[in-house]
Every structure is written in C-alpha cells, then in structure tokens.
Amino acid sequence: MAINNFDQKVLKTKKKLTQNEISVLQFIHQHPNDINQTTISDLAKKTNFSSSFISKLVKKIGYSSFAEMRLDIKSSIVKKAESEEYDILENQNTDITKTNSLLLQMNFEPINQLFDSASAIYVYGTGHSQNNYMRELSRNLMALVKVPVIFLSGQSEFQSVIYTADQSSCFIIASTTGETKVLIDAIKVLNLAQVPIVSFTKFSDNALSSLATYNLFYYLTPIHNPSMNRNIRSYLPLAYVVDFVIREYVNHLSK
Template identity: 30%
Template sequence: MDIEARARAYSQNLSETDREILSYILEHKEEVTKLGIAELSQLVHASKSSIIRLTKKLEFKGFSEMKFYLEQSMDKQQVSSYSEQALMQLQKQDLEQTNRLIQQTDFTDIIYAMYQAETIYCYGTGFSQKNSLSELSQAMMYKGKRILTFPAKREFDMNMPLISRKDLVIFVSLSGETDAIKENIDMLTLRKIPTISITNLIQNYLSDKAMYNLFYSASPIFLTSQMKDEFYSFISLKLVIDTLIRKYFEYVR
C-alpha cells in the first residue's frame, strides 16, 4: 500500500497537525525524500516526535521507510506518464528489468525447497496470478510433484491445518499487501513452514515474511490520461514462472 492509499485508509486517525504535515509531504515528495527528519520538522513547524507519530499512524516503521515509499510512488507516477507515450517500450522495460532480476537471483535454495516438499501449495491473489500458477501446477505434476492450487481463500483456510513443515507454500501477488491473507502468512511463519513469495518489485508485507523471494517488474498502464484505474500486464510474471519451471526441470534431470 503506497503513501496515498495509507493516507486515505487511516485519515480518520489523523489529527489536524498530522494532516498539515502529510499535506506538505504529499505536495513536496521529491524534496522530502532528500530531507532528514530535523529539516522536515523545521519546514512544517512541527516537532520530530510529531512526524514520527504520523509515520506510525500510517503504519510505517519510521521516517526512513516512509521516504522509501515516497520514492516508489514518484517512480510509479513517472512510469505511468511515460507509458501513455510508449506502451511497447514499457513492456520492454518490464521484461528487461525482470530478466536482470532473474539473472541476479540464486535459485538453488528455492528449487531445493520445491524438490524436498511433500506437497506444494499455491495461492494467487488475483485472476492473472492464479492463471500463472496453473502453468506451474501442470509442469510440477508432469514431473510427479504433488501440488495443490487453491481457487479461493476459503479453500486455503480449510487446508491450513493440513500444511506442515515438510510442505511448501507459494504465494503470487502484485502488491504483496493483500490484507485477506496476512493472517495466513503470519501463521505459516509462526509454524516455520517454508514459503516463497512472487511479487512486483517493491518492498511489501508478503516478501518481508516469506522465506524465499522472487520478483517481477509490472508497471501500471493508463490507456487515457483521464483513467484513474491502473491496468497491469503480467507478461513479466509469466517469465518468472517459466524460469522457475525450467530451473526445476534442470535440477531433477
């Protein structure tokens, strides 16, 4: 969840002072990312403790994490604006960045965890994510691996007691911030059950909690300047899934 979304979600908990500080931050994002907390304190005429309290109310760990999200938000706006001019170039950028991430990733422990698992459980947070997992499921079954993909959270919840440390759970998400499955993630972490997260390239709750992480680059596309809703292509996610399948086939061979 980016800073604008957090501002909307927690607006009822903010005081007048909080709102004034937040208003300045949102209007001067680039400037704030270069400031220390003491400098921002002077500019907004508020104490450092007031700024820290605001970051906590927005569920950031602190001022530094909030600045990180500000930078991510700025990058997202720049990409969205550019995508209106060159959608095919944006596709190329996503694929190239995802490929670089793949080249930089050591798959050894991930593939070994998949190989050792008695059962691989999979959950995708959206339609496209579930489709990608269906390809992984077919490939794993072809190699004789027992794999179960949950069509909905209800089925995931029902099977939670059956999942053990001998198994593996793979999550595929765009934001990695789906509130509905945070309880499941926390319980799996508590029980020390191996998990793999596959998410968009941004710091998120799911990747922080998972034992292993894979990332893809998916930039939002605005088809017209008037559109507020974001559309995402998951071609780069398919590249990660395809790589995971090929790496696994190489290992078992």
C-alpha cells in the same frame, strides 16, 4: 512530452493576444480532435465568434490559413499517438529486461531443493490474473515433481489448508502488492508452523516478501488507459517469472 507546434505558436504570441483571442485558442487547445474534423464556420459557432475573427487569429499566431493550422494539429495528434504507442511497448521491454536481471541474480538451488524435498506443494494466487499464472505453474510442476501439487483456486481453499500444513510441505504464493491483510494474517499462521514459502510479488518492500522464505520479484508498469481513469495491468512479467522458475527446475533435474 515535447510541446506541439500549435502551443509553441500560441506561447510566442501570447503577449499580443486579447482575452477573446486567448479564449478561442484555449478552446482549440482543449479540443484538438474536434478541430481536426471541423470547419472554420463550425468553430465560429462553437466559440461564438465570427469566421473572419478566427481567420485573422490563426494568421496572427503564425499560420497562413485555418486549413494549415488544422493540418498542423492533425500531425501533432498522430505524433502523440505514435509516441504513446512506443512508450507502452518500451515499458513492456523494460519490465521484462529488469525482471530478467533480478532472476539472473537469484540462486535457485534452495528453491529447487525445496521442490525436491517437500511432501506437498500448495500453489495460490491472490487475484484472478495471479491465479491464472499460478495454475500454469502448478500444471507444469505436476509433470515434474513426484509429490502432490495442490492448486488452491480461491481464498476459502487457501485458508482451509493453512492450519493443517506443516514444515514438510511448501507454499508458492503470488500477490501483486503483497500487502493484503487477509493474506498476511494467513502467512503468519504458516510462519508459526515453519512452513517454507516462495513468494511472487511486484518488486517492492512488501509484507509478503518480508515473511516469505524465498522471494521472486517482477517489475510491473501500469499501462495508461485512454478510455477510463483506471489503468491497465499486464502480468506478462509474472508469466516470465513462472516460465523462468520451471526452466530452472528442469535444468536442475537434468543435472
């Protein structure tokens, strides 16, 4: 991100500044939103310096007045917000574009034939969001295939069927990381029974994709959360993969 005007002015005059002046400028740098809504007298009280000291300081770094500095900082805040909004939207577009590129390189015919020949299709997602999209996938598959489509709503349901499934059935499993130990242990049980598995995971070299029969990947860029340290995840790319799979199968049936 480009450095703002205020910081540029401070850096240009830093060698001429006293330690007291630097401490005030550091306070301004660290509290831009507060400065945007404060007066020079309020800032003087917060920094324990006089209004005249601050007035001389802002002129020393290149502003004609405190008001001009405040307006410049406000402009920088607006530009930063617009830039972050653009980055977030651009990341969404990039994730979908890259996911689409992966899907276009896939040969869906083996997966489509698996849906045709399976005696039953089990659908499972490891988390709340993944499960929601797997529910949507199962709902659409129910309308398309002539065999039972069993949506597994939780881990206990998933583990209750892995020991009775055989190679005539198939599993569709969505997991963001593809590394959950409980999940991988269950996948190994299915592997022993030679049950075909279609995995939906974030694009990475993960345990689930290495054990699955067919892999469908999506890109997922975390969204920075300005309110908390924990980032936000949007599973729109996963929804795109689900929609793509259904359309590919409808196209297969049409032929």
